[in-house]
Structures are given as C-alpha cells and as structure tokens.
Amino acid sequence: MPDTTASDNRTAITPHPLAERVLTPEAVGFLVDLHDRFDGRRRELLAARAELQARFDAGERPDFLAETAAIRSGDWQVPEAPKALADRRVEITGPVERKMMINALNSGAKVFMADLEDANSPTWDNVVTGQVNLQDAVRRTIEITGGEKEYRLNPDIATLLVRPRGWHLPERHFLVDGEPVSASLFDFGLHVFHNGRESLSRGEGPFFYLPKLEGHLEARLWNDVMFAAEDALGLDRGSIRATVLIETITAAFEMDEILYELRDHITGLNAGRWDYIFSVAKRFNQDPAFVLPDRSQVTMTTPFMRAYTELLVKTCHARGAHAIGGMSAFIPNSRKPDVTEAALAKVTDDKKREAGDGFDGTWVAHPGMVATAMAEFDAVLGTAPNQLDRQRPEVEVTAADLLTVDAPDGSITNAGLHTNLSVGIRYLASWLSGTGAAGIDDLMEDAATAEISRAQVWQWIHHHRRLEDGTPVTAELVRSQLDGLIDGLISAGGPMGDPDLLAKARGVFEQVALAERFETFLTLPAYQLLP
CATH class of the missing domain: 3.20.20.360 (Malate synthase, domain 3)
Structure with missing residues (x-):
C-alpha cells in the first residue's frame, strides 16, 4: 500500500x-x-x-x-x-x-x-x-x-x-x-x-x-x-x-x-x-x-x-x-x-x-x-x-485469412533471440526508471515491443523451437545470454548500466518470458516495482 x-x-x-x-x-x-x-x-x-x-x-x-x-x-x-x-x-x-x-x-x-x-x-x-x-x-x-x-x-x-x-x-x-x-x-x-x-x-x-x-x-x-x-x-x-x-x-x-x-x-x-x-x-x-x-x-x-x-x-x-x-x-x-x-x-x-x-x-x-x-x-x-x-x-x-499465421521463409535466428533479450531488458530498465518511450538501436520503443520480445521467447521455449544452427531455445540458453547481455550493459556504464536496475528488469523479463503459464501483460508485475 x-x-x-x-x-x-x-x-x-x-x-x-x-x-x-x-x-x-x-x-x-x-x-x-x-x-x-x-x-x-x-x-x-x-x-x-x-x-x-x-x-x-x-x-x-x-x-x-x-x-x-x-x-x-x-x-x-x-x-x-x-x-x-x-x-x-x-x-x-x-x-x-x-x-x-x-x-x-x-x-x-x-x-x-x-x-x-x-x-x-x-x-x-x-x-x-x-x-x-x-x-x-x-x-x-x-x-x-x-x-x-x-x-x-x-x-x-x-x-x-x-x-x-x-x-x-x-x-x-x-x-x-x-x-x-x-x-x-x-x-x-x-x-x-x-x-x-x-x-x-x-x-x-x-x-x-x-x-x-x-x-x-x-x-x-x-x-x-x-x-x-x-x-x-x-x-x-x-x-x-x-x-x-x-x-x-x-x-x-x-x-x-x-x-x-x-x-x-x-x-x-x-x-x-x-x-x-x-x-x-x-x-x-x-x-x-x-x-x-x-x-x-x-x-x-x-x-x-x-x-x-x-x-x-x-x-x-x-x-x-x-x-x-x-x-x-x-x-x-x-x-x-x-x-x-x-x-x-x-x-x-x-x-x-x-x-x-x-x-x-x-x-x-x-x-x-x-x-x-x-x-x-x-x-x-x-x-x-x-x-x-x-x-x-x-x-x-x-x-x-486472419488466423493463418504464415510468414513465408520465416526463421528463428540467434540474432533474433539476442534482439528480443536486448530490447526487452533495456526497455524494462528504462520503464522501471520512469521513461516509457525509449530510443533503442535507432528505434523509439514502447511497451508493445517489450511484449512482443518476451512473448516470442516464451513461444520458442514452450514449443521446443530451434535456432537456424540447430541450437534448442531453452530457459538455460536464455539465462546464459542474459548473463552476457547484462554484464555488457554494466561494463558500458551510463544510465542503463545500473546493476540494481538491470536486476529488476531481468527479474520481470524472466517472470514473463520463462514462466510456465503465459502472463497476460508484463506491465502488471512491472508496475509493482515502480517507486
């Protein structure tokens, strides 16, 4: 309260x-x-x-x-x-x-x-x-x-x-x-x-x-x-x-x-x-x-x-x-x-x-x-x-027509996984620090992009998808990539390099991307962490 x-x-x-x-x-x-x-x-x-x-x-x-x-x-x-x-x-x-x-x-x-x-x-x-x-x-x-x-x-x-x-x-x-x-x-x-x-x-x-x-x-x-x-x-x-x-x-x-x-x-x-x-x-x-x-x-x-x-x-x-x-x-x-x-x-x-x-x-x-x-x-x-x-x-x-989700020649790549993790973590860190419109990689991102990012990670894990090189997308792979991503952000310094802020962002992202059941909106658990 x-x-x-x-x-x-x-x-x-x-x-x-x-x-x-x-x-x-x-x-x-x-x-x-x-x-x-x-x-x-x-x-x-x-x-x-x-x-x-x-x-x-x-x-x-x-x-x-x-x-x-x-x-x-x-x-x-x-x-x-x-x-x-x-x-x-x-x-x-x-x-x-x-x-x-x-x-x-x-x-x-x-x-x-x-x-x-x-x-x-x-x-x-x-x-x-x-x-x-x-x-x-x-x-x-x-x-x-x-x-x-x-x-x-x-x-x-x-x-x-x-x-x-x-x-x-x-x-x-x-x-x-x-x-x-x-x-x-x-x-x-x-x-x-x-x-x-x-x-x-x-x-x-x-x-x-x-x-x-x-x-x-x-x-x-x-x-x-x-x-x-x-x-x-x-x-x-x-x-x-x-x-x-x-x-x-x-x-x-x-x-x-x-x-x-x-x-x-x-x-x-x-x-x-x-x-x-x-x-x-x-x-x-x-x-x-x-x-x-x-x-x-x-x-x-x-x-x-x-x-x-x-x-x-x-x-x-x-x-x-x-x-x-x-x-x-x-x-x-x-x-x-x-x-x-x-x-x-x-x-x-x-x-x-x-x-x-x-x-x-x-x-x-x-x-x-x-x-x-x-x-x-x-x-x-x-x-x-x-x-x-x-x-x-x-x-x-x-x-x-509305329900046939077919992306011709679509694939899941390591670059795509990295983008979802990177954008998801950086956007959540921005949101938790009070900024909801964040410039990331020359794009103005809002909560919708973070939602897509975590939703795809959840899908790929739960439906046992593999990257183009054959690597299974698993929770362990995601956590390993998050370790490297966050270490890099901390080393780079700046407002997005705060360890406590990144830990909170990671906690929310893992909560909605690695949960057994699909969370409806990431902004609901994230809202509880706002000052």
Missing part, C-alpha cells in the same frame, strides 16, 4: 506537489462517480477475457459473431468527423513529457497523440505531471523557459488526442474504498473533467485514442462512460470523439461491431501493428501453429497482417470512419547518416503502401519522420483531407 492521505471517508490518494491542480475535490468526486458506475462492468469484462483465454487454450478459435451479423450487413454510418479531425494524414505519438509534447505539437504533423499508456511509465509523478501538461497544452500555455534552450508552441500546432491506459490496468495511487481505481477511468476522467469544455471552445476536442479493446462489449462500456461524462459535465452528447486501436486479434473480428457500439463518439480505427502481433502470440500461446519467426520477419506484407489491415480499411470506409495506419518507430541519427538514410527509405516504402491501400493517415514516433510520411500521403491525397470516398469492395477477408 502506498503512503496515502485520506481525502474523504472513501478515497485515499498518494500526495503530490501538483495535486491541487489535478486532484481537486470536484475532480475527485467525478472520478469516484465514474468508478461507482462502471468499475463493476469493467471487472466483468476482464473476467470474460480470462474465460475466453481458457477456451482458446483448449483449442477454440475466434470467428465473426453470428449474433451480430445484422450489424455487419446493416446500412449505417458513423457521424462525420469534427473539422479538427477531418485531415489526419500524419499523426505523431509520444508520452506526456513536457518537452516531448511541445516538440510533437510543433512537428508539422496533423495530430499528436499524447500517450498515457504504452509510451508512458506510470510513475505517480509521470501520471500527475502528465495531466498538468495536458491542461497547459489544451490552453496553449505549455512551455519550458529559464534554461539554455526555451520551448514554446508555434502558432500552428497538431490537434491533440489523448490515449488513456487500457481497461486491465489499475491506478494504485488513487484508492476508492481501499481498491485501486481503473487507470482508464482515471486518465480519461481527469482529462475530460479539466479540459473537455476548454477543448470544445477551441473546436479541438476532447479527442481520445482507446487502446487494447478485445471486442464490442468493451467498446460499449467506453460509449456509456462517455455519455456519463458528457451528462455530468454539461457537454452535448457526442462531443467526445474517439479512435479505437485495433491491436488485438479478437477485436479484428469485431471491427464493424466496435464502430457500431461507439457510433455516437467514433471517428475511426487504427492498425496497432505491434500490439496486434503480441495479441496473436498471447491468445494462441498453446498452439504451435501460431509460433512466430524473428519479429523483424513479421512485416505488414506478411499475409495475416495484410489481411487484417485490408479488412480495417474496407470496414472503416464502408461506415464513413477514418482508417489510420501503423507506427514507424525509426529515429533519425545525425551521427549515423547511413542508418538514417536506410530508415527514411523504409518509412517511405511503408507509408507509400499504406496511402496506396486507402489509409487516411499514419503514425510516426519522431518529428524527423513527419515530412517523409507526409510526402507519401500528400502524393495520394493531394488537397483532399482523406480517402473516405474510396471503398474497397474487392477485399474479401475470411476468418482463416
């Missing part, structure tokens, strides 16, 4: 110097009301996830739902996007850290997704100061002054969207009746409470990205939460708008249904590629047919990935919703011009394919990649804000 201060007879809140700006009595009351009304349903949906996992472990597989066939065949549309979200051709993402937010808002991207989820290590300080930064960003007062370099907003900035944490995560620093509140309700609630009306007055929101949904019933819960927030705050119904990340295999079978359940608030769907790959490995962890090769070999042109994104574009455009493409995590490196040149070429190819497939926009992780991505979408869109009028009747995707 954290050191808490009781704010009334029901809540206990960890103190913070900026609490008076964020956790006002009125805001606390609003959060408690959301908790009382919706936490029971949230817990039921999490229990349903676990029940479905048990059925998958026994061999059941998802399919398009018979009970919602009328929704899929029905003639309905989502509402038109607000003017501020009509053009989303390039979106940049990043954590709610002050300097990174200013740079992202100034980047030239059309949209900035301020991330309280996978790119943010949820220390209490990060969570509280992130909400302060959101307040300042909405009011355009966010700045950094007094140092060698000052940071202020340009006159023309990206439209702000906020990604709260997923339904599965708790916020242990805010207790109601002794229980942690939902991190989703906490992040969403504070942003809409403090910034909803101000955003609307500026014609810019409140806009959200919703992560980790497993199906339409979870979307229905979000829709009801948004209605409750609008009613409580005196906002017109439908004022809050949301984009849903399709980053789980089960959600891929329910895209029409998710749009339908959120039809009062939805603007589009996003292809969350890294978490999607992780979801496939997690949901079907017992099935050898779903063992993935080196993650570098699982690209957006791999058949099961292409099927998912083609279906997403077709579904969105049939309903008048935006289809937003996946992340390019490359970081320009002025000290390595050859690396940067290769990265730019890959981003160009990726974004050219997405724009050509009909996506209305795409994601990048660094301001230095905005212009490259923008050029490819400009070439297809011209002066049009999107491609909503482009239908894809030729696309036919079956359940088998």
Whole structure:
C-alpha cells in the first residue's frame, strides 16, 4: 500500500506537489462517480477475457459473431468527423513529457497523440505531471523557459488526442474504498473533467485514442462512460470523439461491431501493428501453429497482417470512419547518416503502401519522420483531407485469412533471440526508471515491443523451437545470454548500466518470458516495482 492521505471517508490518494491542480475535490468526486458506475462492468469484462483465454487454450478459435451479423450487413454510418479531425494524414505519438509534447505539437504533423499508456511509465509523478501538461497544452500555455534552450508552441500546432491506459490496468495511487481505481477511468476522467469544455471552445476536442479493446462489449462500456461524462459535465452528447486501436486479434473480428457500439463518439480505427502481433502470440500461446519467426520477419506484407489491415480499411470506409495506419518507430541519427538514410527509405516504402491501400493517415514516433510520411500521403491525397470516398469492395477477408499465421521463409535466428533479450531488458530498465518511450538501436520503443520480445521467447521455449544452427531455445540458453547481455550493459556504464536496475528488469523479463503459464501483460508485475 502506498503512503496515502485520506481525502474523504472513501478515497485515499498518494500526495503530490501538483495535486491541487489535478486532484481537486470536484475532480475527485467525478472520478469516484465514474468508478461507482462502471468499475463493476469493467471487472466483468476482464473476467470474460480470462474465460475466453481458457477456451482458446483448449483449442477454440475466434470467428465473426453470428449474433451480430445484422450489424455487419446493416446500412449505417458513423457521424462525420469534427473539422479538427477531418485531415489526419500524419499523426505523431509520444508520452506526456513536457518537452516531448511541445516538440510533437510543433512537428508539422496533423495530430499528436499524447500517450498515457504504452509510451508512458506510470510513475505517480509521470501520471500527475502528465495531466498538468495536458491542461497547459489544451490552453496553449505549455512551455519550458529559464534554461539554455526555451520551448514554446508555434502558432500552428497538431490537434491533440489523448490515449488513456487500457481497461486491465489499475491506478494504485488513487484508492476508492481501499481498491485501486481503473487507470482508464482515471486518465480519461481527469482529462475530460479539466479540459473537455476548454477543448470544445477551441473546436479541438476532447479527442481520445482507446487502446487494447478485445471486442464490442468493451467498446460499449467506453460509449456509456462517455455519455456519463458528457451528462455530468454539461457537454452535448457526442462531443467526445474517439479512435479505437485495433491491436488485438479478437477485436479484428469485431471491427464493424466496435464502430457500431461507439457510433455516437467514433471517428475511426487504427492498425496497432505491434500490439496486434503480441495479441496473436498471447491468445494462441498453446498452439504451435501460431509460433512466430524473428519479429523483424513479421512485416505488414506478411499475409495475416495484410489481411487484417485490408479488412480495417474496407470496414472503416464502408461506415464513413477514418482508417489510420501503423507506427514507424525509426529515429533519425545525425551521427549515423547511413542508418538514417536506410530508415527514411523504409518509412517511405511503408507509408507509400499504406496511402496506396486507402489509409487516411499514419503514425510516426519522431518529428524527423513527419515530412517523409507526409510526402507519401500528400502524393495520394493531394488537397483532399482523406480517402473516405474510396471503398474497397474487392477485399474479401475470411476468418482463416486472419488466423493463418504464415510468414513465408520465416526463421528463428540467434540474432533474433539476442534482439528480443536486448530490447526487452533495456526497455524494462528504462520503464522501471520512469521513461516509457525509449530510443533503442535507432528505434523509439514502447511497451508493445517489450511484449512482443518476451512473448516470442516464451513461444520458442514452450514449443521446443530451434535456432537456424540447430541450437534448442531453452530457459538455460536464455539465462546464459542474459548473463552476457547484462554484464555488457554494466561494463558500458551510463544510465542503463545500473546493476540494481538491470536486476529488476531481468527479474520481470524472466517472470514473463520463462514462466510456465503465459502472463497476460508484463506491465502488471512491472508496475509493482515502480517507486
């Protein structure tokens, strides 16, 4: 239990110097009301996830739902996007850290997704100061002054969207009746409470990205939460708008249904590629047919990935919703011009394919990649804000297409194993030290990459896979390679060379990669180790 201060007879809140700006009595009351009304349903949906996992472990597989066939065949549309979200051709993402937010808002991207989820290590300080930064960003007062370099907003900035944490995560620093509140309700609630009306007055929101949904019933819960927030705050119904990340295999079978359940608030769907790959490995962890090769070999042109994104574009455009493409995590490196040149070429190819497939926009992780991505979408869109009028009747995707995890010529290599261990350990060390967006090997990594890394290691061990040279992938091999990796990081020194930090990172990684049963999310045990 954290050191808490009781704010009334029901809540206990960890103190913070900026609490008076964020956790006002009125805001606390609003959060408690959301908790009382919706936490029971949230817990039921999490229990349903676990029940479905048990059925998958026994061999059941998802399919398009018979009970919602009328929704899929029905003639309905989502509402038109607000003017501020009509053009989303390039979106940049990043954590709610002050300097990174200013740079992202100034980047030239059309949209900035301020991330309280996978790119943010949820220390209490990060969570509280992130909400302060959101307040300042909405009011355009966010700045950094007094140092060698000052940071202020340009006159023309990206439209702000906020990604709260997923339904599965708790916020242990805010207790109601002794229980942690939902991190989703906490992040969403504070942003809409403090910034909803101000955003609307500026014609810019409140806009959200919703992560980790497993199906339409979870979307229905979000829709009801948004209605409750609008009613409580005196906002017109439908004022809050949301984009849903399709980053789980089960959600891929329910895209029409998710749009339908959120039809009062939805603007589009996003292809969350890294978490999607992780979801496939997690949901079907017992099935050898779903063992993935080196993650570098699982690209957006791999058949099961292409099927998912083609279906997403077709579904969105049939309903008048935006289809937003996946992340390019490359970081320009002025000290390595050859690396940067290769990265730019890959981003160009990726974004050219997405724009050509009909996506209305795409994601990048660094301001230095905005212009490259923008050029490819400009070439297809011209002066049009999107491609909503482009239908894809030729696309036919079956359940088998989504579930046939086939990477032609895929292999498991020692280099792939080393990458998973190296990225997993270094990212966890960064996350545990309070930084959730970490530059590793010229890529901007977040929690999704660590999840893929540990999931593949788990798969390879439990399904008795061998490296290309015939070496079996075993727990002993993994521990031996971790020994050498961590010794090298300690010898190199620097912030990632702290022995205690690396020991904690290794403990979490081994817990989720070497366990007998597959852990649902590595951020759950890791969260217990945050200060």
